[in-house]
Amino acid sequence: MKKTSILIVLFLVIISCKKEVVIQPETVKKHLYTLAADDMEGRRAGTKGIEKAAKYIEGEFKRIGLSTYDTLKDYRQTFTFTNRRTQKEITSSNIIGVLEGKGKKDEYVIVSAHYDHLGIRKKEGQLDSIYNGANDDASGVTGVLALAEYFAAKGDNERTIVFVAFTAEEMGLVGSRHFGKEIDASKFVAGINLEMIGKTPKTGPKTAWLTGFDRSDFGKIVQKNLEGTGYTLHPDPYTNFNLFFRSDNASLARLGVPSHTFSATPIDVDKDYHKASDEAETLDINVVTETIRAVAVGTQSIISGKDTPTRVVLEEKKKETKE
Template identity: 80%
Template sequence: MNRIYITLIALAFIISCDSAKNVTKTHVASTKIEVLRNAFFIDSLTVKKHLYTLASDEMEGRKSGTPGIEKAAKYIENEFKRIGLSTFDDLETYRQTFNFKPRKGKEEITSANIIGVLEGKSKKDEYVIISAHYDHLGNEGKGDDKIYNGANDDASGVTGVLALAEYFKKVGNERTILFAAFTGEEMGLIGSTHFGKGIDASKFVAGINLEMIGKVPSFGPNTAWLTGFERSDFGKIIQKNLVGTGYQLFPDPYTNFNLFFRSDNASLARLGVPSHTFSTTPIDVDKDYHQVSDEAETLNMTVITQTIQAVAKGTESIINGKDTPTRVLLEDDKKQ
């Protein structure tokens, strides 16, 4: 009787172990499937569609206050609506419309930031903003090609904003995310400055700005660089989250260009928000920067797609409230 009892116990143990192994295998398999499923949320075909649309001749160079940027604004609005984003604050539409006078010019310009919101769950009163500027230099170039298409600068960044909006809509977010396409960046950070004047900066835990993410960096493939890396621990959080992915983030190697203060992240950083810009472009040797040659065909779709995927993975713990970057340090640079 005892032998039979012991045998039954042993048999039950073996079955239990096999079941546990099967459960573990199933869990691992399902985890891999989930990872693969998430990866497909950001695909190169969607990236190419956004980029080629925003950088097309039809957009006429997207200069603030022109019919061209109006076409781009409508495209971004339609994408926000398709994705299912809500409007910001008390705005009735995705547009934050305002008037301003450019530094060079006497006539007032009417333009708009395009802002969509994805409300958070457990930390909906804490905000993360993902941004890029959708304006460029217009169609007043010299020669046969007069259109400054601004594919890299910054249709690539806006493409990232749209792709990330769709991504986080599907995977979820604990903190509220604002997706912003700013106007007037080329005229002096006009749109982001206007936006900053109307917010409570203490509620914004991070700013993720995308600028010129369409070319292979000087560090090589599967890399990007971050402006103002030393000004908060934002970059270190991203690096931690990217461990094991094969993608690396480096500090801005072009500190003499003062890039931290030359993109829209600066408008929020001046308010204390740990707001930084991701880029891939070797700006010191980029022959297409602010030239009519900045066309979609000159960009690397793989670089753009992988960078957007890396931003999604790298910022995941911030979006979901597990990490909170330290407030940005400006020191004497506040005067700049």
């Protein structure tokens, strides 16, 4: 055999061995329906229901083969806080799993979503009292789990990826604030937060929007990576909603980390937002799946260490230093 034909055969063997990893709608559906099921009781921080969700996420992190974060002995970062509204003490956990980088081990990309929701609220005349939080934010946690499995199977992440399911977001970004207190922010090169990715947004089919688009060049990097895929990313269309500061990305952005939230939901007209009707059946599995796929492709050059987004500068901070 000629040298060239040997090389061709070798090349074919190599590409056939390298299995293509694809995020499947069946996997997405399984995570979503499990996390938004009635037996999770609305996943309110400090309840039995959220504990069930925590166990499910831990089980998935273990199956995927993630390691533990920093000095933690397992996937839990447990802490106690006082609920601002009820003044009750609550003990709850962020669930954290790590996929160590192949090369740039000390450069972290965080992939996050909150797994808590509003729990059970009995209201007169209302038959359903369980706030399942399917879109808000079982859909985002589904994304975290699917991306963990995806990047673990690909096995080529140069940077370390830290996957986090935050608790008590609904009580005032409590879990992410706690996480932020314990980190060296300079090690975190980017934050990918997912919130409500289950419905076709105002920006149209096969699109998502990003909060704080102009606060770093993270969004531009994602747009460039998505070119040719048919999926597009847009700046947050609800500029007066202050969404950049209303989800867990804010706890890291305040420390300078280019940490943004992806969303796919027309929140201005969404009738299920913070209602008992936020059920898995109201979501479009294809929208969830293609958004997670777009996040994977869109952030690839950040995961691989090729692109590093600019740090977030808060206008508010700029003003402070001028004065």
